[in-house]
Amino acid sequence: MLRFGKPAIRAAAMLILAALLSGCWDTKDINHRVLPVVMGLSKVDGNYNMFLQIPEPTSDDSKMRIVSDSGETVSDIVDKISMNLESQIDLLHLKVLLIDRKYAEEGINDSITSFIRAQDISPKTMVVICDEPLDRFFDAMSKPDNQESTTLVHFFEKNAGWNPQVAQTRIWQMFRSIHSYTNDTMVPIIRSDDSTVIQSRGSAIIRNGRMVDRITPDDTLMINIFNGHSAQGKIEVMDHANVEIVSNAISHKSRVAGNQTFLECHVRLKVTILETKGEPSVAQVKWELEDLLRKRSEALLAKLQKRKADIVAFGQHFRTKIPRDQLAKWRTDYFPYTDINLQFQVIVQNEGNLKMRKH
Amino acid sequence: MLLDRYIPPPLKEDSDFFIRKTRLSQLSVNIIGYTSLIDLPRTLELLHKQAESGTVADLNAEAFMESFGKPVKAPDESTIMTTVTRGDILLYFSEHDAFISVTPVPKVLTRSIEAPTTENVLRGAISSLVEDIETNIGMIKKHAATQQLRVKSYSIGDREGKRLSLLYREDKLDLALLRAITGKIESRLDWDVKNLQQLSDMLGFSRWSFVTRFNSTELPQEAERGLSQGKAILLLDRMPFALVVPSLLWDLFAVDNDHNFPVLLMYLVRLLRIVGVLTNMIVPGLYVALVSVNPDVLRIELALSIARSRVDVPYPAIVETLLLLIILELILEASIRLPKSIGPTLTMVGGIILGQAVVSAKLVSNLLIIILAATTISSSTVVGFQNSISIRVFKYLILLLSAFYGVLGLLSGLVIICAYLASITSFGIPYLHFYKPKGDSRG
Numbered sequence A: 001m002l003r004f005g006k007p008a009i010r011a012a013a014m015l016i017l018a019a020l021l022s023g024c025w026d027t028k029d030i031n032h033r034v035l036p037v038v039m040g041l042s043k044v045d046g047n048y049n050m051f052l053q054i055p056e057p058t059s060d061d062s063k064m065r066i067v068s069d070s071g072e073t074v075s076d077i078v079d080k081i082s083m084n085l086e087s088q089i090d091l092l093h094l095k096v097l098l099i100d101r102k103y104a105e106e107g108i109n110d111s112i113t114s115f116i117r118a119q120d121i122s123p124k125t126m127v128v129i130c131d132e133p134l135d136r137f138f139d140a141m142s143k144p145d146n147q148e149s150t151t152l153v154h155f156f157e158k159n160a161g162w163n164p165q166v167a168q169t170r171i172w173q174m175f176r177s178i179h180s181y182t183n184d185t186m187v188p189i190i191r192s193d194d195s196t197v198i199q200s201r202g203s204a205i206i207r208n209g210r211m212v213d214r215i216t217p218d219d220t221l222m223i224n225i226f227n228g229h230s231a232q233g234k235i236e237v238m239d240h241a242n243v244e245i246v247s248n249a250i251s252h253k254s255r256v257a258g259n260q261t262f263l264e265c266h267v268r269l270k271v272t273i274l275e276t277k278g279e280p281s282v283a284q285v286k287w288e289l290e291d292l293l294r295k296r297s298e299a300l301l302a303k304l305q306k307r308k309a310d311i312v313a314f315g316q317h318f319r320t321k322i323p324r325d326q327l328a329k330w331r332t333d334y335f336p337y338t339d340i341n342l343q344f345q346v347i348v349q350n351e352g353n354l355k356m357r358k359h
Numbered sequence B: 001m002l003l004d005r006y007i008p009p010p011l012k013e014d015s016d017f018f019i020r021k022t023r024l025s026q027l028s029v030n031i032i033g034y035t036s037l038i039d040l041p042r043t044l045e046l047l048h049k050q051a052e053s054g055t056v057a058d059l060n061a062e063a064f065m066e067s068f069g070k071p072v073k074a075p076d077e078s079t080i081m082t083t084v085t086r087g088d089i090l091l092y093f094s095e096h097d098a099f100i101s102v103t104p105v106p107k108v109l110t111r112s113i114e115a116p117t118t119e120n121v122l123r124g125a126i127s128s129l130v131e132d133i134e135t136n137i138g139m140i141k142k143h144a145a146t147q148q149l150r151v152k153s154y155s156i157g158d159r160e161g162k163r164l165s166l167l168y169r170e171d172k173l174d175l176a177l178l179r180a181i182t183g184k185i186e187s188r189l190d191w192d193v194k195n196l197q198q199l200s201d202m203l204g205f206s207r208w209s210f211v212t213r214f215n216s217t218e219l220p221q222e223a224e225r226g227l228s229q230g231k232a233i234l235l236l237d238r239m240p241f242a243l244v245v246p247s248l249l250w251d252l253f254a255v256d257n258d259h260n261f262p263v264l265l266m267y268l269v270r271l272l273r274i275v276g277v278l279t280n281m282i283v284p285g286l287y288v289a290l291v292s293v294n295p296d297v298l299r300i301e302l303a304l305s306i307a308r309s310r311v312d313v314p315y316p317a318i319v320e321t322l323l324l325l326i327i328l329e330l331i332l333e334a335s336i337r338l339p340k341s342i343g344p345t346l347t348m349v350g351g352i353i354l355g356q357a358v359v360s361a362k363l364v365s366n367l368l369i370i371i372l373a374a375t376t377i378s379s380s381t382v383v384g385f386q387n388s389i390s391i392r393v394f395k396y397l398i399l400l401l402s403a404f405y406g407v408l409g410l411l412s413g414l415v416i417i418c419a420y421l422a423s424i425t426s427f428g429i430p431y432l433h434f435y436k437p438k439g440d441s442r443g
Helices: A007-022 A074-084 A101-106 A109-118 A134-141 A151-155 A171-179 A217-226 A282-307 A314-318 A330-337 B009-013 B040-053 B061-066 B077-086 B133-143 B175-187 B196-202 B220-228 B256-260 B263-293 B300-309 B317-337 B343-360 B366-378 B385-405 B407-423
Strands: A038-044 A047-056 A063-071 A096-100 A126-130 A185-193 A197-207 A210-215 A235-237 A241-257 A260-276 A339-349 B017-024 B027-034 B070-072 B089-093 B098-102 B149-156 B162-169 B215-217 B232-236 B242-245
Touching: A007 B385, A038 A101, A038 A134, A047 A074, A047 A134, A063 A074, A063 A134, A074 A109, A096 A101, A096 A134, A096 A151, A101 A126, A101 A197, A101 A210, A109 A171, A126 A171, A134 A185, A151 A197, A171 A185, A171 A197, A185 A210, A185 A217, A197 A217, A197 A282, A210 A217, A210 A282, A217 A241, A217 A260, A217 A282, A241 A282, A241 A314, A260 A282, A260 A314, A260 A330, A282 A330, A282 A339, A314 A330, B009 B077, B017 B040, B027 B040, B027 B061, B027 B077, B061 B070, B061 B089, B061 B098, B070 B077, B077 B089, B133 B149, B133 B162, B133 B220, B133 B232, B149 B175, B162 B175, B162 B220, B175 B232, B215 B220, B220 B232, B220 B242, B220 B256, B256 B263, B263 B317, B263 B366, B263 B385, B263 B407, B300 B366, B317 B343, B317 B366, B317 B385, B343 B366, B385 B407
Parallel strands: A038 A096, A096 A126, A126 A185, A260 A339
Antiparallel strands: A038 A047, A047 A063, A185 A197, A197 A210, A235 A241, A241 A260, B017 B027, B027 B089, B070 B098, B089 B098, B149 B162, B162 B232, B215 B242, B232 B242
């Protein structure tokens, strides 16, 4: 064995090498980094416009500032802004990527792909579409009343302000939507609002990274039910009652006959009744709710089939049943013609909260 | 005078040394020894009583002399010197020109049995070992009342004759381990052993180790636990500790007193100690890793509040952490040195004044104070002070690696420490081994 000096010398050499190899002088402390939480991106005539919302680490209250610039590519703009700021921009803490609606309709494949490949933005970052020009949105955000720097972040966070009528989509899901044959996604749409800072405006249907249509908050809830995203806490309004969904379970049965695809979809909802108008019976509420859900989802699915965007990911159930070369045509040749049979089963729980007739 | 030629010149100069003439039965006797080690009046009393019970007239002279003690054959200066230094007295019968070495009534030079000073006992026996090796063996025997307990005593050292005792239970201790330990001791009986470093050398342990190979304890109860687990106990004269070999990782977290609590609470308390050790090793490194290398791991709110608390701090995280850690180590070390009455003052100055001032001087961030408080507190949850020092050292390895490589460095630091601990063996028993006594088939 090659002996290299005394143990003490060896230990010292190892320590020095460890320090040298790591390039530890390049690390910057957290107070010398700028941590933008929201990035706004729009595209005008092939040029990108970027807005960054940066919380200011001042010792008193949390303040934020908004910087913007434009350029040929995203990294080019980040470089430009970084050069003009006193600290280095660290995009790893980016929580929300806000995309201008026009750019989304044009297709955001390039940006999403480069974010995923370059890895300086976390794939967990939320993607959101802004329903008004970005400069107006950020102007509203930077009003003195709205100086809370993490408002937009909390709006989409499951343990904070999120609720099931709002879609929740991350960059990796957009990336999947671009490349998967059978999986599309929806992206929440927001705009600024005078009283609540942010106003939810439903969701965009994204097909292959391009916004093709939009749906209402109620439809967003339906899709969240189909995707098994805890629909908990959601209140459903009908003519006679207001219910809260406690839990939902969904099961699918898929079948292929020739070129025709069949899907049976069984949704089981456990709900509890919160409020009633008049004196409906439990059975009546249950029946009405099942009917309402079926009608609503049938209309929604018809819309999706028309747009050829499979945001409920029904195609996943056919991945083993359709040959791969055919699967590539799932969105155009199969999904619009799939025979979907929906069944809703509602179970009313916690009847003790409200005294109601059974039948 | 005949006696004179036997007595070594240095002894004659020694004012502690005495020669006392007396008569036992009809024989004239010179008693020699050290005043400071012998309770002379009571020893004389005993000698006279002994002389009355069997006089020279009844026995022959030789039997009479031997009734006091062991005759010294071929007395010379060095044997006289050793006997006297050991604390015995010599009777010189001038008519017969013979020396008898006698065990006298000693002066009490050992403190009485007290409560332990370095280990606290909440429930369980409170008496702790003392400097006197006989007392210690007796106390351990009281705790381990079994016929299987064996004691082997050695007199080690070239000239000094220090006592080293090996205690073990014959039915529990593995024979190979016993042979290894006795073999090492017996082959080095002439070594001077005054401290644990020398004892460690004697047993053939590496000198360059961050982990002590002896689990030293002040409590006879802990020693008994070692014995019944099939470990060996070493007792060194004038050392108020029982040294349990081999010392293993689990000894960092378990003490025998735990068994005096309900089982579930015992496991929770032990879990707490493990958490304490991990906290102490990881937390400073984690702070540096998160603040300077991988801030992306933090939640955004936390990242912002940390950034806010570090706004005017001039030094990088590793420097400020090292700065305060060293000050804390100084406080720990200083509070050992200080008399008990001044200790609290130091804690107050160190903790409150320094902590407050260092933050308002913007030398370090607020969060770091919390981190370091947690670190220091948790460093003491581990069992045994000697182990807490090892843990304190490991912390710096993790800290440095974290400063270089961030969270990855922290993890690799933990791996390195685990690998290091796994590489340690004592007498062929790995440090990470779950020890069980001979013939125990459990586990």
